[in-house]
């Protein structure tokens with residue numbers, strides 16, 4: 001669709017959007033507005049970073065200014081109370097001229113809004129105009145704190161530009177949400193450490209920007225991207241259908257060994273999920289959920305996150321919570337606060353007396369479990385998953401650590417009577433029901449929280 005102006009407005013009435021729109025606490029907090037709507041005024045992006053799915057979306061297109069305000073007026077006529085807009089395109093503002101004009105036009109509406117833009121577009125004049133027009137936060141793809149990686153990513157920006165952008169934002173008083181992406185083919189410990197150092201430095205600038213933060217991600221070889229094509233050519237993705245079925249596992253595209261890659265994965269994950277909670281305590285409930293309580297390291301407020309469903313949240317799963325008082329991001333992964341020694345001992349006690357299956361493990365919890373409970377390396381322990389059979393091409397393929405994953409039939413062929421389930425309560429109940437029907441000889445199905 002080359003001309004976005006001829007598209008009809010989204011069917012907000014048909015979907016009863018304003019009634020059903022999910023209250024997003026983060027959006028409310030970012031904008032200090034109660035009702036924050038989403039709006040997309042562009043498609044794709046003029047840049048072509050090697051890791052970005054934008055490649056699938058054709059050339060960059062932007063709605064005309066007149067059409068944008070026609071849509072805002074229409075939305076206000078349907079729901080006069082909304083006070084904020086999240087412009088959710090990949091790159092909402094790609095031209096300085098367009099952005100300046102947009103800011104002038106939106107100012108009288110008195111709306112609070114946030115959107116993404118490219119680091120190399122930033123200037124003091126632009127950020128001042130955006131702030132004046134009601135912008136509260138800008139999302140910037142910083143990606144790396146090392147110019148070698150930015151070049152390899154075809155990012156068309158430099159570390160200096162990123163630093164300048166944040167300093168200007170701090171001067172003007174605009175919050176920033178930055179994104180860092182690790183695992184480019186040129187990533188080394190040198191570039192990784194440079195990025196981490198840069199990230200820590202950026203926190204000093206963020207002192208003046210209370211709602212700013214930096215998010216960490218790992219590169220995923222999304223189909224259609226340059227990285228995906230390279231990975232196929234290099235034989236890192238041998239079977240594209242399996243790759244899709246396995247939900248795009250992380251692939252080691254770097255020159256790191258797989259062990260080093262796994263270490264990087266852990267380092268990225270730890271910081272991505274936020275700060276650890278002070279004096280944290282994890283307590284399991286009878287319904288296999290976990291409560292985590294403690295103290296916010298930033299403001300000293302008492303924290304309480306209840307009924308968490310994943311003891312081992314995977315990399316992409318929600319594992320961060322915010323302090324209700326100062327909004328500091330905290331890692332609330334229960335496994336960080338559980339009695340690991342007790343868990344290890346209890347698993348060992350089971351494994352010493354029984355042949356055991358662990359059903360169903362996903363990448364993140366698999367490695368954590370093996371770390372925590374060495375007894376799981378024993379030959380009488382079998383890892384089981386219904387769909388993932390250890391054929392993964394991803395760097396986190398467990399076969400590379402000497403353990404494989406089998407289909408549940410192994411429970412019959414190895415005459416297994418004890419099964420440990422580390423997953424959410426819902427998955428636990430499903431697995432329990434399957435075992436009762438298909439493997440009646442199993443005597444004990446234990447949820448991980450029962451061993452904590």
Ligand code: SF4
Nearest residue numbers: 045047048049052090
């Ligand atoms: S990462 Fe950002 S700048 Fe790069 S292609 Fe994607 S949307 Fe454009």
